[in-house]
Amino acid sequence: MKLPRLFAILLLVFLVFPSVFGQSRNPEMKFSEIEHSDKKDTLGLEERPYFLLIGQSEEALANHDYEAAGLRLVEAMGIEPHNPLNVALLSNLGMIYYYNEQDSLALVTLNVAVERAPKLIGAHENRARVLIGMGRDDEAFKEYGTIIDIDSLNCDARFTHGMMALYRGDLPTAKADFAVLDRIVPLWSKTLLANATMYAMTGNDVEAASLYRRLLDKDKLPEYYSALAGCLISLDNLDEAGKVIGEGLARFSSDPELYYYRALLNHKRYLPQEAHADAKKAIELGANRDKVLKIFQK
Numbered sequence: 001m002k003l004p005r006l007f008a009i010l011l012l013v014f015l016v017f018p019s020v021f022g023q024s025r026n027p028e029m030k031f032s033e034i035e036h037s038d039k040k041d042t043l044g045l046e047e048r049p050y051f052l053l054i055g056q057s058e059e060a061l062a063n064h065d066y067e068a069a070g071l072r073l074v075e076a077m078g079i080e081p082h083n084p085l086n087v088a089l090l091s092n093l094g095m096i097y098y099y100n101e102q103d104s105l106a107l108v109t110l111n112v113a114v115e116r117a118p119k120l121i122g123a124h125e126n127r128a129r130v131l132i133g134m135g136r137d138d139e140a141f142k143e144y145g146t147i148i149d150i151d152s153l154n155c156d157a158r159f160t161h162g163m164m165a166l167y168r169g170d171l172p173t174a175k176a177d178f179a180v181l182d183r184i185v186p187l188w189s190k191t192l193l194a195n196a197t198m199y200a201m202t203g204n205d206v207e208a209a210s211l212y213r214r215l216l217d218k219d220k221l222p223e224y225y226s227a228l229a230g231c232l233i234s235l236d237n238l239d240e241a242g243k244v245i246g247e248g249l250a251r252f253s254s255d256p257e258l259y260y261y262r263a264l265l266n267h268k269r270y271l272p273q274e275a276h277a278d279a280k281k282a283i284e285l286g287a288n289r290d291k292v293l294k295i296f297q298k
Contacts, residue, residue: 050080054089057096066100087116091123098130106130119150125157137164148177155181159190166201174198189218196227205231222248226257233265241265256287264295 057072073093077086090113097106107130113123124147131140144161147154162177178198181191196211212228215221225248232241242265248258263278279292 050076050083053079061096061099064099066096070096070100087113087120088122090116091120091126094123094130095126098126098133103130103134107134121147121150121154124150128160137167140164141168153180153184155185155188155190159194162194163197166198171198171202189215192218200227200231205234209235220251222252222255222258225252226255226261229258229261229265233261233268236268238265238268254285256282256285259285260287260292260295263292267295 053072053076057069057076060066060068060072070093073089073096077083077089080086090109094106094110094113097103097109107127110123110127110130113120114127117123124143128140128143128147131137131143141161141164144157144164147157148161151157158177158180162174162181165171165173165177174194175198178191178194181188181194185191192211192215196208196215199205199208199211209228209231212224212231215224216228225244229241229244229248232238232244241261245258245262245265248255249262252258259278259282263275263282266272266275266278275295279295282292283289
């Protein structure tokens with residue numbers, strides 16, 4: 001496998017799809033952000049048990065007491081079983097189960113939410129996230145496709161669906177998704193990342209490098225430094241690659257991918273002692289051992 005495709009796939013797996021190996025389960029939603037549709041009752045919301053329980057659930061969630069957070073939502077729905085907000089609470093309840101590593105229960109709950117409100121995008125998004133966390137990528141890919149069918153301009157869904165398509169080798173679908181991003185949010189960081197990854201995976205390292213430079217102008221992230229370095233090494237632009245890696249390590253001295261690329265760079269510069277030292281450091285910091293050792297098989 002050629003280097004541009006190798007580094008892009010690794011970037012895709014470790015950066016864009018961390019859930020393939022273990023997705024973060026940190027809570028992201030706040031129930032207090034739910035908008036109340038009953039305008040006549042807004043002055044008394046704080047005193048209604050339904051909303052008091054939602055508030056208590058949010059407090060428990062903030063304290064990572066997932067069992068209590070889930071129970072409060074179940075109690076709220078039991079108090080007002082016909083409240084139209086319950087489907088949103090079901091969606092949130094599914095994620096609480098997911099945070100508590102109860103994946104099967106999370107998926108069942110989200111299935112009910114989607115069944116009750118087939119066009120509730122938040123429920124579909126949560127179900128897709130849980131499916132990815134469970135390693136059921138094919139189903140998650142279809143779920144993001146469903147979100148796009150509901151809202152063709154949903155940028156987050158377009159980004160994830162397109163990146164998953166790249167990962168699956170479905171370049172036409174990825175291009176179609178990214179074309180929508182180019183039209184709607186051309187300067188969005190995820191749009192730049194999507195196109196940079198696509199260019200890198202298809203061997204267009206000149207365009208990929210240009211976009212990674214733009215991403216670095218926006219955010220100094222270690223994955224952008226390493227991705228740019230990989231493109232530059234593929235282009236035999238070793239001097240600039242060395243500068244990029246040096247800048248990256250000055251900011252992120254414990255990043256394994258940067259040591260991996262410096263090992264590769266030193267190997268290409270015929271500096272075996274330095275290359276092996278960087279390779280050892282990369283492995284110690286968590287880089288894939290087989291990938292690193294392949295440097296010396298070239």
